[in-house]
Amino acid sequence: MPGHPSHLRADARDNRQRILDAAREAFATRGLGVPMAAVARRAGVGMATLYRRFPSRESLITEVFADELTVCASMVDEALADPDPWHGFRAAIEKVCAMQVTDRGFTEAFLTAFPEAVDYERARTRVEEGFGEVVRRAKAAGRLRADFAMADLMLLLKANCAIATGPEEEAAAASRRLVAYLLQSFRAEHAEPLPPAPPLTLDKLISPPAR
Amino acid sequence: MPGHPSHLRADARDNRQRILDAAREAFATRGLGVPMAAVARRAGVGMATLYRRFPSRESLITEVFADELTVCASMVDEALADPDPWHGFRAAIEKVCAMQVTDRGFTEAFLTAFPEAVDYERARTRVEEGFGEVVRRAKAAGRLRADFAMADLMLLLKANCAIATGPEEEAAAASRRLVAYLLQSFRAEHAEPLPPAPPLTLDKLISPPAR
DNA sequence: GACTAAATGGATACCGCTGTCCACTTACGT
DNA sequence: ACGTAAGTGGACAGCGGTATCCATTTAGTC
Incomplete structure (x- = not known):
């Protein structure tokens, strides 16, 4: 190395x-x-x-991405520190999505897995596990719907990624609105039945080598 | 020409x-x-x-896309013919999103406006106006939340577009789930306040020349 | 059947990006 | 100070894609 x-x-x-x-x-x-x-x-x-x-280009992307994932991890830590589980959940999602809007590279990187990276791998699972805990607590508090799946987070990130293109001002507004819509659906109160969650995880979901 | x-x-x-x-x-x-x-x-x-x-490549895309928009227009017509406005609304959205999953080119085309096309322009406004009427009726019936904006349709399409990548089976499942989540949020019953809609229309929203 | 303009296909010039090579420069130990 | 190995930049070959040109073929008319 x-x-x-x-x-x-x-x-x-x-x-x-x-x-x-x-x-x-x-x-x-x-x-x-x-x-x-x-x-x-x-x-x-x-x-x-x-x-x-x-x-290779990928090794560069990987390294840059690893740094940004670290930022991401700190957001998850903040969410875990929040006494209100739902508020933590909500804030973490809003922050990551806002980050996707300002940083296009981060966005794309999120969608393009590079299995080789090692440090990256560690940060990733740390984020995944941390956020899993955030989800667990929000469900236990009765604020997050019970059938929320981790794959739904991927869904949201991927969707928001598409929204994050274009002029920043518009993209930001669009992203805020999408996130608001989805957060509303994630709430336990008025949950309606859903089709099954897709079998997507942070690495599995991704489109192969981008190009 | x-x-x-x-x-x-x-x-x-x-x-x-x-x-x-x-x-x-x-x-x-x-x-x-x-x-x-x-x-x-x-x-x-x-x-x-x-x-x-x-x-040019664009002229080819434009022509192909114009055809597909026609299909789209027929979906809107179906929605308008549906006696239940909400069911029409819902079915139209589900169909278009399913189409995006199976047809990657259509998806991308939807995100890449080509202002030059003439026939295309006509089909587009026809779809826009037709769907506007679907929305109006669903709101009047008290099933669609009053603050739903046309831009929200763009939001959904763009989001679904990102979802539509990857292996078709997974993409289909993911798309179904995303659409279900959003449709739930679109319902009037449990509407919560939202951030303002972004100023996006079918042509305006788009990222400039793709590449 | 023969003539002509339209239509065709593949060879080719061209362009931008990637990744490598090599002659020169610089940091650091002595 | 100075030697040397590590470090550097720019030139360049290779590649995959676009768009064009021209010798040849073909449809439609008389």
């Missing part, structure tokens, strides 16, 4: 970080699929540097 | 139709963005033929 920051010369380590920052920004504004050259230029490094550090 | 079928030699007219059929099929299975050469091969014609008939 040559990507690891340890054992790197000081300047190389510096450049590595610059690349990650540039990539995050580029992915956020222009989506994954942005030319590698654009990332390199933005970072102020040459192609070779970029490719030595991140041999 | 060289695209028009009239005044074409018989064989040319025939080939034009073969291209449209091939394109519809190719778009449906492999998405818009399928290589033009693949469409040509599938239609059993050369590149030149394809490009003479449809000078």
Whole structure:
């Protein structure tokens, strides 16, 4: 694993970080699929540097995504710390969806699994398990409908991802409204019967290699 | 406008139709963005033929999409003929969403406006107005919440579009569940306050030129 | 059946993006 | 200070896709 920051010369380590920052920004504004050259230029490094550090586009995406997943994990922690389980559930969902709107790269990455990543894998399961606990508590409190499935979270994220395209102002409004609609349906009070949940999990659901 | 079928030699007219059929099929299975050469091969014609008939990829998409919009319009007509306004509303939405799942090209096309098309424009407004009437009647019957906006339909379609990717079986299940959730929220009975609707219409909402 | 304009297909020029190679530069131990 | 290995940037070959050109074939008319 040559990507690891340890054992790197000081300047190389510096450049590595610059690349990650540039990539995050580029992915956020222009989506994954942005030319590698654009990332390199933005970072102020040459192609070779970029490719030595991140041999494939996927490895770069993976690394950037791992960082963002960490942010995500902290949101889940906040939700767990909330004394009101439903409020925690609701706030976590609203925050992640808002994040998808502002950061297009994050959005796409969420939909494009990269099974290789290791750190990423750990953060992911941490998020999954943490959120599972949030769900359990909200159900126990009688606020979240009992037939809510984790796959429904995926459903919401995927849906919101589509909403998150286009001019940011509109996208934000649209996302808020979609989330409000769905949160209302998630409430236990007026639950109506549903078709079965699809067999989707955070990794399984995804469209294969994007392109 | 060289695209028009009239005044074409018989064989040319025939080939034009073969291209449209091939394109519809190719778009449906492999998405818009399928290589033009693949469409040509599938239609059993050369590149030149394809490009003479449809000078740009967009013009081809537009034409195919116009046909599919017609199907869509007939669904709206069915909804209008339904004596139960809410049932009509519900059935129309379920049908269109199911169509998005089976036909990936249609889905993408729905998200990628092409303002130039003329026939397309007519079919579109026909669908919009027809569905507007469906909505009006469902509201009048007290079954659809009063603050439902046409933009909410766009919201649903865009969301469902993201759901419609991946293996068809899973996608279908996921779509059914999403639609069920949203339809529940659309019902007047238990309506809760919502954030304002985004200013989206069928053409306005769209992300600019796809790629 | 013969003539002509329309229609055709495949070869081809072209373009943008990826990923590699190599001659030069720089950090760091001594 | 200086040697060396690590690091660097830009040039470049390869690839997959688009759009065009032109020699050949074919439909429709007399």
